[in-house]
Amino acid sequence: MAASAVPADPAAVIPAEARALFREGLATPTAGWSAGFTQANLIIVPRAQAFDVLLFATRNPKACPILGVLDAGETSGPLLAGGDIRSDVGRYTVYENGVLVAEPTDLADWWRPDLVTFIVGCSFTFEAALQEAGIAIAHIEQGTNVPMYRTNVRCAPAGALSGPLVVSMRPIPADRVADAVRITSHYPAVHGAPVHVGDPAALGIDLDRPDFGDAVVVRPGEVPVFWACGVTPQAAVMESRPTLAIGHAPGHMLITDARDSDYLVSPA
Amino acid sequence: MAASAVPADPAAVIPAEARALFREGLATPTAGWSAGFTQANLIIVPRAQAFDVLLFATRNPKACPILGVLDAGETSGPLLAGGDIRSDVGRYTVYENGVLVAEPTDLADWWRPDLVTFIVGCSFTFEAALQEAGIAIAHIEQGTNVPMYRTNVRCAPAGALSGPLVVSMRPIPADRVADAVRITSHYPAVHGAPVHVGDPAALGIDLDRPDFGDAVVVRPGEVPVFWACGVTPQAAVMESRPTLAIGHAPGHMLITDARDSDYLVSPA
Known part of the structure; x- marks a missing residue:
């Protein structure tokens, strides 16, 4: 067709x-x-x-x-x-x-x-809410796909299924991190609050090398904030x-x- | 033993x-x-x-x-x-x-x-929170089991499983209904906010004839408030x-x- x-x-x-x-x-x-x-x-x-x-x-x-x-x-x-x-x-x-x-x-x-x-x-759902609150989303501004990373955190297994937690990352200005947490926590059906704020090394992540999507720059004054990602079940399957x-x-x-x-x- | x-x-x-x-x-x-x-x-x-x-x-x-x-x-x-x-x-x-x-x-x-x-x-979980807010629970005061009713509302079926929504009922003073809604809405993992407030006939319910548990009196100034009940999956199974x-x-x-x-x- x-x-x-x-x-x-x-x-x-x-x-x-x-x-x-x-x-x-x-x-x-x-x-x-x-x-x-x-x-x-x-x-x-x-x-x-x-x-x-x-x-x-x-x-x-x-x-x-x-x-x-x-x-x-x-x-x-x-x-x-x-x-x-x-x-x-x-x-x-x-x-x-x-x-x-x-x-x-x-x-x-x-x-x-x-x-x-x-x-x-x-996470498209909560990104709109973040933007409405004046929090810019780097990968949207750059016209790229959100950077996603396999972490060193294992999901709870289920039968034959197991795999790593995959997270998406958005750089957030330090004075808006609390707002980003609060806003996304009100959307528990679409990943909810972040699983991790700052310190990518603790998750085994090199920010410059996403496993899926495209890297974005974390600028001075911004903190990398990590949300659980819907790629996780696909990775396990x-x-x-x-x-x-x-x-x-x-x-x-x-x-x-x-x-x-x-x-x-x-x-x- | x-x-x-x-x-x-x-x-x-x-x-x-x-x-x-x-x-x-x-x-x-x-x-x-x-x-x-x-x-x-x-x-x-x-x-x-x-x-x-x-x-x-x-x-x-x-x-x-x-x-x-x-x-x-x-x-x-x-x-x-x-x-x-x-x-x-x-x-x-x-x-x-x-x-x-x-x-x-x-x-x-x-x-x-x-x-x-x-x-x-x-619902034991949110009953404790209601009591802490000064909202008395009739069946606890009377030492009986909460009244539960099969409603005329059908659950969404799943494969071989279907059945009615079963609800529990608690009489709440009219000036505390909003508080009861607010408090229980903060516990979505244990039935959450009521599914129905007042008007038992609309659910096909006769308050004096619970299908499970024991009837309680709804006193003047009180409204019957209905929460989804954990007996629902057992009834469907x-x-x-x-x-x-x-x-x-x-x-x-x-x-x-x-x-x-x-x-x-x-x-x-």
Whole structure:
């Protein structure tokens, strides 16, 4: 199918329209699309591995916040009303036995009726809240992908699944660190408060060498702040080498009908 | 084994000691035991049913807040350090094909290596916080079990599991309802804010006829306030009639090493 063009103002495109564009073949990173609506990570595994994935998420909720699950036989749900998980993401990653074998724009050649889809929260939600509070996000200003690092912290294992905690890093001015902690703590469903502030060496991290995404400069007066990252469950699933596992391509998120404000826990 | 005596001051007994007493055969309701420590519901099913139970909990988090999971082959974990889930609850309920067949004080005759244990939050945690705020709890003052009702609200189904939302009810003075909402909203891991305030008929409830527990009087000036109840997952599991399912006997909770304060989400 012919790929659609990127719309002039992606922020104004509602989620159902965005998913329709991706369904028609558009494949482009989704940062900045559908302002106010929640974007999500995907991890799709056969039913035989699904309990381990859901238990891993339950035991590591900051890294793996589950926003929704499509059980075997389900290809849509309330987070993508009228949509189809097999086509509504711009680009997917397909792993066989832990090896990346394809990056298709739909799953027509890969779908099986026993596949279970996990829709996992993404830090895009709290980045918008940080920006609204006047806290600049370095990788957004630079137009790059957030830097992500494998840490020396192990997640709680679940069955066949184990792996390192993966974190994302954002440099925050020292006098706004407390604000960044407070604001993100109100979004526990999308990674919540930071897991670590400053001292990258304690996590076994070299800031100049991200494992995923792009390095950003930490300027004088800024502190590197680390949040649990939604890549964590994908990293663990890949390590366990299931016969088949599917994710979204980096930056090509599922745009859901949920609003970022749905995940705000009000400090009543 | 000879049953131990109830200690003189159960509130002062630490969780590990409480579990040791139950392991030795004591069987008594745990309300008021181990002050400040978190008590929990149990639901234990074969691994073949475990994904459905965990997915049901994920889709109905207010009714089924998962505090911990012991996977197949695990009989202890960080919530019951040094303990044994097969013996450390005072009294269990055993269901075969959805029918109650035994209420043993340990699971020696019933345990199988494929059983998975779900440890589910309990409203005891937020009741203590309400009392600390000067809000009296009627069923505690009367020394009875909290009244619980099957509602006309259906839970989100998960695989073979479906069932009604079960709620607990506490009469709250009209001028403290807002406080009760605010306080319990800070404990999302143990049912959180009420699901319904006033108007029992809208839930299909006759206050005088609880489905579980004991009726309490709603006095003039008080409003019936309804919270999602940890009996909900047990009710759904029973309806699905697995070959074997095990719970705790009503009021005979698992006393964990977690503190109630661990589940307080601070309104920072």
